[in-house]
Amino acid sequence: MLPRRLCLPSLFALMLGLLAATPAHAQGITHPWNTLSPAQQNMLQPLQSKWDTLPPKRQEHMLERTQDWIKLPPDQQQQIRDRIARWQQMTPEQQEQARQNQHLYDTLPASKQQQLHEAFKRFQQLPPEQREALRRKWQEQSPDQRRQWLEHMGPGSTLPGKHAFGMPGR
Numbered sequence: 001m002l003p004r005r006l007c008l009p010s011l012f013a014l015m016l017g018l019l020a021a022t023p024a025h026a027q028g029i030t031h032p033w034n035t036l037s038p039a040q041q042n043m044l045q046p047l048q049s050k051w052d053t054l055p056p057k058r059q060e061h062m063l064e065r066t067q068d069w070i071k072l073p074p075d076q077q078q079q080i081r082d083r084i085a086r087w088q089q090m091t092p093e094q095q096e097q098a099r100q101n102q103h104l105y106d107t108l109p110a111s112k113q114q115q116l117h118e119a120f121k122r123f124q125q126l127p128p129e130q131r132e133a134l135r136r137k138w139q140e141q142s143p144d145q146r147r148q149w150l151e152h153m154g155p156g157s158t159l160p161g162k163h164a165f166g167m168p169g170r
Contacts (some may be wrong), residue, residue: 031059039070043077046085 033051043066045050069080105113121130
């Protein structure tokens, strides 16, 4: 067995070597805002005021996403910036609800995802007052009524056509 005074420096050297071999993102290296490229800053502009306080793992994730985003047309880039800004304005509870909703959506079959997407597009085409009336109606429903509606939206159900949203045709 090696003397204790030899083991400790060897252990320290081994740990330093392992740290040096670990990728930067695994070490928790931050990326200060002023080190981002102009394209990255442009895409992540809604996060500018909070960027330097984000956990390194979150910064790394966002920087990876910008690699794809900067290749998109300007209008789609603006949509992403708008979504980031909306997310920043949400309460932690709203963010958690959005995560849960996304998880539920991701577990649906592709055909059901498509149906929901089409229903959402129809909803977006409604005049603002009709959209607000539908939101109020949903909020006024009891948890049981909401659950029944959601169960109706199960795998064997069909979504209402345009006529159900006050639009002509199906």
